[in-house]
Amino acid sequence: MDPTPTAAEIFPHMRVVMGTVVGLGITRLLMTFAGMIQHPHRNRWSTLHLLWMGSLLLELILFWWWEFALFRLEFWTFGVALFLIGYAITLFLLAALLSPDNIADYDGYEDFFLKRRRWFFSILAGTFVLDTVDTLIKGGRHLERFDxxxxxxVPVGMVLCVLAWRYADRRLHLAIVGIHLLHQFYLTIRFFTFAG
Structure with missing residues (x-):
């Protein structure tokens, strides 16, 4: 008997591992939001921060759903598994940067976000590259779905990340998160229906 697991056996295992990491990111975001509701005057709220929290929550859900296309993958390697877990970890790190344990040294969530923007947008820029590799891993049939x-x-996202990394202007950051959300909604409407 061949002890090597089949693709059909590996996929559910990988989905559970990725789902766990994604679930941790979602949990962090939801706990931060719940903390804001429980203690509304403890820290200053921010529209910018809330929009990024919402955008990242949607990003985590989209990632989890898009990874279902991996069931078609016929050959798994440790490198592919490591890559996919690493991609999920980058999304978790973005959630952690939006859900700090303590912001007592900052003037609210927006101040924290803008002062930590270089970390956030460096990682976010990396996710554009990771998403491209992820799409290529899934193969031609998956790639054909896109226009x-x-x-x-990818290039537009990278340029916006560089601008956000360099400048702390609130209006610029609101425009960038607005563009990011519009693109996410476009993808959701284009590729998913509520019936299936």
Whole structure:
């Protein structure tokens, strides 16, 4: 008997591991939001911070759903598994940066976010590259689902991350999170229906 697991056996295992990491990110975001509701005057709220929390929550859910396409993957390697777990970890780190344990040294969530923006946008820029590799791993059949807008998102996303990394202007950051949310909604409407 061959002890090597089949692709059909590996996929559910990987889905559980990735789901655990994604679940931790979602939990962090939800706990921060619950803390804001429980103690509304403890820290200053921020529209910018809340929009990024919402955007990242949607990103985590989309990642978890998109990874279902891995069931078609016929050959798994440790490198592919490591890559996918690493990708999930980057999303968790973004959630952790939006859900700090303590912001007593900052003037609210927005001040914390803007002062930690270089970390956030460096990691976010990395996710654009990781998403491209992830799409290539899933193969040609998966790639054929996308049009030009998918291939434009990487360079545009990288440019926006560089701008956000360099400048702390609130209006610029609101515009960037607005663009990011619009793109996420576009993807959701285009690729998913509420019936299936």
């Amino acid at each position: 030009w807008s998918y291939f434009v998102q």
